[in-house]
Amino acid sequence: MGRPLHLEPALGDRLLSLLRTPGLLHLLTGALGSPLNVLVPDQIAENLARFRSVYRRHRLSGQIFLAHKANRSSALLRRLAATDAGVDVASLGELRHALGAGFGPDRIMATGPKNPEFLWLAARAGVTVGVDSAGELDRLAALVGRHSLARARVLLRLSGFEAPGVRVLSRRSRFGSPVRDLDTLLERLEQHAGAVELTGVAYHLDTTSLSEKATALESCLTALETCRSRGLRPRALDIGGGFGVSYLADRRQWEEYTTQLTEAVLGRRPPLAWQGHGYGLRNEAGTLRGTLGLYPAHRPVAGERYLDELLARPAASFGGRPLAALLLEHLYDLYIEPGRALVDQCGITLAKVLEVRQAGADGAAAVRLAMKADDMALEKHGVLMDPVVVPRDGSGPRDAAGPVAVHLFGSLCLESDLVTRRTVFLPCRPEPGDLLAFANTAGYAMDFHAGRAQHQPVARKVAAWQDGGTWRWCLDEEYWPTMSAEGPQ
Amino acid sequence: MRYDSITEAIGNTPLVRIDPAVTGLAHIDLFAKLEMLNPFGSVKDRTAWHMARPHLTDAVAHGSRIVELSSGNTAKALAVIAGMHGLSFKSVTNRMRVPEIKDLLLLLGAEIEELPGQSECLDPTATDDPLTLFHRALAESGSEYLHTDQYFNPRNTEAHLNGTGPEIVKDLDGRAPDWFIACVGTAGTSAGVARVLREHDPGVRVVGLVGAKSDFIPGIRTIDEVQEVGLFDPETYDSMASVSADEAIEGMLTLIRRCGILAGPTGGGAYSGAVRHLREADARLTERRTAVFVVCDRVESYLSYVKQRRPDLLGRPRRKHSPADVTAAEALSAPAVGVAQARRWIAAEGPLVVDLRSPFAYAALHIDGSVNIVDELFEELLRGGLPFSRSRPVLLACPVGEKSARYAALLRRMGHPDVRSLAGGIVAWRDAGAPLVRD
Numbered sequence: 001m002g003r004p005l006h007l008e009p010a011l012g013d014r015l016l017s018l019l020r021t022p023g024l025l026h027l028l029t030g031a032l033g034s035p036l037n038v039l040v041p042d043q044i045a046e047n048l049a050r051f052r053s054v055y056r057r058h059r060l061s062g063q064i065f066l067a068h069k070a071n072r073s074s075a076l077l078r079r080l081a082a083t084d085a086g087v088d089v090a091s092l093g094e095l096r097h098a099l100g101a102g103f104g105p106d107r108i109m110a111t112g113p114k115n116p117e118f119l120w121l122a123a124r125a126g127v128t129v130g131v132d133s134a135g136e137l138d139r140l141a142a143l144v145g146r147h148s149l150a151r152a153r154v155l156l157r158l159s160g161f162e163a164p165g166v167r168v169l170s171r172r173s174r175f176g177s178p179v180r181d182l183d184t185l186l187e188r189l190e191q192h193a194g195a196v197e198l199t200g201v202a203y204h205l206d207t208t209s210l211s212e213k214a215t216a217l218e219s220c221l222t223a224l225e226t227c228r229s230r231g232l233r234p235r236a237l238d239i240g241g242g243f244g245v246s247y248l249a250d251r252r253q254w255e256e257y258t259t260q261l262t263e264a265v266l267g268r269r270p271p272l273a274w275q276g277h278g279y280g281l282r283n284e285a286g287t288l289r290g291t292l293g294l295y296p297a298h299r300p301v302a303g304e305r306y307l308d309e310l311l312a313r314p315a316a317s318f319g320g321r322p323l324a325a326l327l328l329e330h331l332y333d334l335y336i337e338p339g340r341a342l343v344d345q346c347g348i349t350l351a352k353v354l355e356v357r358q359a360g361a362d363g364a365a366a367v368r369l370a371m372k373a374d375d376m377a378l379e380k381h382g383v384l385m386d387p388v389v390v391p392r393d394g395s396g397p398r399d400a401a402g403p404v405a406v407h408l409f410g411s412l413c414l415e416s417d418l419v420t421r422r423t424v425f426l427p428c429r430p431e432p433g434d435l436l437a438f439a440n441t442a443g444y445a446m447d448f449h450a451g452r453a454q455h456q457p458v459a460r461k462v463a464a465w466q467d468g469g470t471w472r473w474c475l476d477e478e479y480w481p482t483m484s485a486e487g488p489q
Numbered sequence: 490m491r492y493d494s495i496t497e498a499i500g501n502t503p504l505v506r507i508d509p510a511v512t513g514l515a516h517i518d519l520f521a522k523l524e525m526l527n528p529f530g531s532v533k534d535r536t537a538w539h540m541a542r543p544h545l546t547d548a549v550a551h552g553s554r555i556v557e558l559s560s561g562n563t564a565k566a567l568a569v570i571a572g573m574h575g576l577s578f579k580s581v582t583n584r585m586r587v588p589e590i591k592d593l594l595l596l597l598g599a600e601i602e603e604l605p606g607q608s609e610c611l612d613p614t615a616t617d618d619p620l621t622l623f624h625r626a627l628a629e630s631g632s633e634y635l636h637t638d639q640y641f642n643p644r645n646t647e648a649h650l651n652g653t654g655p656e657i658v659k660d661l662d663g664r665a666p667d668w669f670i671a672c673v674g675t676a677g678t679s680a681g682v683a684r685v686l687r688e689h690d691p692g693v694r695v696v697g698l699v700g701a702k703s704d705f706i707p708g709i710r711t712i713d714e715v716q717e718v719g720l721f722d723p724e725t726y727d728s729m730a731s732v733s734a735d736e737a738i739e740g741m742l743t744l745i746r747r748c749g750i751l752a753g754p755t756g757g758g759a760y761s762g763a764v765r766h767l768r769e770a771d772a773r774l775t776e777r778r779t780a781v782f783v784v785c786d787r788v789e790s791y792l793s794y795v796k797q798r799r800p801d802l803l804g805r806p807r808r809k810h811s812p813a814d815v816t817a818a819e820a821l822s823a824p825a826v827g828v829a830q831a832r833r834w835i836a837a838e839g840p841l842v843v844d845l846r847s848p849f850a851y852a853a854l855h856i857d858g859s860v861n862i863v864d865e866l867f868e869e870l871l872r873g874g875l876p877f878s879r880s881r882p883v884l885l886a887c888p889v890g891e892k893s894a895r896y897a898a899l900l901r902r903m904g905h906p907d908v909r910s911l912a913g914g915i916v917a918w919r920d921a922g923a924p925l926v927r928d
Contacts, residue, residue, distance in 0.1 A: 059889045061916075166591055166601045171608065209606020221849075228853050228927070242609040255702040262713045288716035296607065300703070318849050319863075328888040329850030331919055340609075381610070444610075 034352035035371035041079035067339030075463035075479035141192035204240030254298035340443035347442035531786035537566035539648035553633035641719035649681025668780035756784035
């Protein structure tokens with residue numbers, strides 16, 4: 001079995017306080033079933049303020065848009081509507097949700113693949129449209145003409161960036177127009193001048209690499225200059241999101257775990273996961289191959305600090321001046337679209353323990369939860385984190401014999417329904433009726449993958465907030481900012 | 490010594506004893522193997538030359554291009570060797586984090602490709618490592634490549650088996666040292682040297698040093714990263730230990746300032762790791778012992794690395810007339826004019842309008858009739874005194890009116906009677922709807 005390896009979650013004040021209120025958590029799951037998602041909408045306003053402080057430090061103006069796709073919660077969106085932030089919507093449903101939550105068109109950006117209905121409502125409502133290709137620009141212009149709509153504000157999403165000197169490679173993206181074809185794209189835009197108005201350009205790169213993003217940003221500054229030289233008046237540069245979250249409390253635990261995983265894959269210690277799974281690593285003749293398919297769960301620089309570092313990067317083609325200084329000097333607004341980072345610490349997922357079986361040959365007990373693996377998708381995103389045990393009411397103090405190894409199975413009649421493949425070490429042996437709380441699941445882990453396989457329910461959502469020293473709650477869809485003590489009354 | 494080609498000067502590097510007063514070791518003579526004195530600057534000159542040499546004639550005949558996964562010294566040596574033979578060279582890397590090394594490689598004529606970072610929205614099913622993708626790209630390209638493959642090529646180890654190892658034994662009068670300590674990058678040096686030394690004396694203890702996981706030391710791998718190296722065999726080492734970036738820099742400082750050895754951070758790490766490891770054994774010894782560590786390369790390419798980690802080491806004295814000397818209170822009380830007032834002033838008295846933004850921003854949009862002196866240049870100019878006549882009023886403009894206030898205060902202090910800052914800067918000017926032009 002090897003000695004216990006822990007990956008303790010980083011817990012902010014709100015989540016910590018919630019987890020110290022076991023009575024409420026059991027009451028909620030008792031009434032609303034397991035699994036259950038609990039959101040703390042006030043946290044999103046605090047996260048927003050941290051991003052704003054980076055803007056202030058660099059004297060930058062411009063909008064911060066929540067990437068709605070990270071979570072379908074109404075409470076988070078409505079709480080955000082009560083701030084000055086915007087929202088980035090990527091479907092007709094998300095757009096309707098944003099309009100209904102109180103966002104005006106000047107605070108909404110429509111991005112991603114668009115069907116005609118989505119494009120029409122975006123143009124009709126007057127939200128800014130992030131245009132993916134020349135074809136989409138044509139479709140938007142035709143729609144505006146045919147339905148006699150007002151000129152649509154557009155951002156051109158670019159891709160395929162290059163920097164002078166060092167060639168920075170990026171994974172190929174299915175989105176955006178190649179920056180080398182910018183002139184053709186701008187000609188198209190000028191032909192549609194009566195129907196669309198250029199707000200600026202955008203990029204969104206799916207990478208953790210700062211230098212790839214810095215290259216894209218620098219390249220977009222040059223693209224904006226090309227726009228200006230053609231007599232266009234762009235005002236904004238949209239740099240997307242991907243600022244990341246640091247999930248774990250302790251760097252050493254993360255380093256120790258990944259080292260031990262390497263050893264396990266090379267066969268130098270017992271496996272760390274169900275059936276010796278290596279999370280993408282494999283052993284080829286004693287040499288480690290493959291790539292670790294895990295999210296870097298402890299990140300020294302994530303969220304607003306990542307943005308800060310990106311903005312401080314020098315731009316080689318602009319005399320080495322920092323990107324933030326260049327944005328400011330060129331009078332551009334900076335748009336960002338954080339998803340995961342803006343909903344950091346905004347919620348937890350609860351699941352009830354149904355059964356605990358004796359340890360198998362590998363020394364780990366089998367714990368079956370009232371949830372499917374897709375109800376809590378941290379594992380799907382490669383995030384490894386220990387759940388917190390919330391013992392059922394009145395079950396008394398637990399035997400403190402030390403950590404217990406378990407495997408966490410879901411409720412589907414399917415071999416592969418594992419909540420995590422990792423062998424998890426819990427501080428005590430869980431008992432049926434206990435809850436396991438998975439922390440920090442609001443970003444992509446609550447509803448992005450959840451389905452109703454085998455007629456099993458998907459988790460409900462509740463919103464919770466603190467009123468004085470007391471936690472109050474309501475169903476997610478019933479939440480409005482008037483309820484929250486910290487929101488406007 | 491006379492040679493026909495610079496490549497003949499590779500190898501036969503000196504073994505220099507470190508003064509015991511510096512190491513503090515009473516019974517152990519610690520020797521530095523100065524691989525930094527190879528002609529292209531590092532231990533990798535041996536590896537690169539030994540790996541490339543047998544294939545050069547063929548490569549020249551086919552017009553091949555040399556490629557290697559390298560973030561520094563191997564790339565440097567291969568770039569030079571490629572250039573000498575009329576070949577081109579491409580380095581592919583995701584680890585090149587020291588800007589001077591990039592610049593140097595570009596200067597040597599190398600092409601650099603940086604591999605993409607990890608996906609933020611992870612796809613756990615995409616488990617192909619950068620190495621696999623790299624090999625696939627080589628196979629698909631159709632053009633001729635000479636891939637030296639330093640992490641797997643046995644000739645990397647062989648270079649040290651034939652060169653570095655025997656040289657150490659020869660310089661120690663035919664004996665192997667009691668300890669050999671090296672940082673692990675491709676593992677070629679330690680594997681090759683260890684084998685030679687053990688043949689002479691099976692009792693030699695080999696210590697491999699790796700970087701601490703959260704740290705970055707150029708040229709060394711962390712304990713997990715070494716597992717990806719084909720030449721790495723845990724059996725080579727009697728023990729593995731990690732060194733931190735701080736230890737590497739401290740060791741480097743000791744070698745530079747006290748021993749006259751201008752080592753880079755890897756050499757510094759090897760020194761610190763060696764002394765730390767030997768100190769314990771030294772306390773128990775009564776007879777004399779010897780130990781050897783490797784100084785891989787030189788310090789010059791790592792100045793920005795040092796500056797980032799230990800800015801105190803590169804501190805410069807403050808110069809006069811610096812905007813940094815202006816206090817916040819001084820900047821606040823510097824004379825400033827709003828947009829409307831500024832426009833009237835420009836129309837009535839025609840002050841010199843100085844735009845402190847970068848030339849790129851200035852070229853895009855600026856106040857008509859203004860002069861562009863970017864702040865960095867302006868700061869330099871002011872060190873020499875006032876750059877304009879006291880009789881000419883001056884309006885300073887920057888993006889938001891912050892830098893201009895600072896400079897206005899400084900110019901006032903330097904004796905200019907009528908300098909003002911544009912309150913709110915060019916942003917306020919634009920927001921007020923005042924005209925901005927392109928020339």
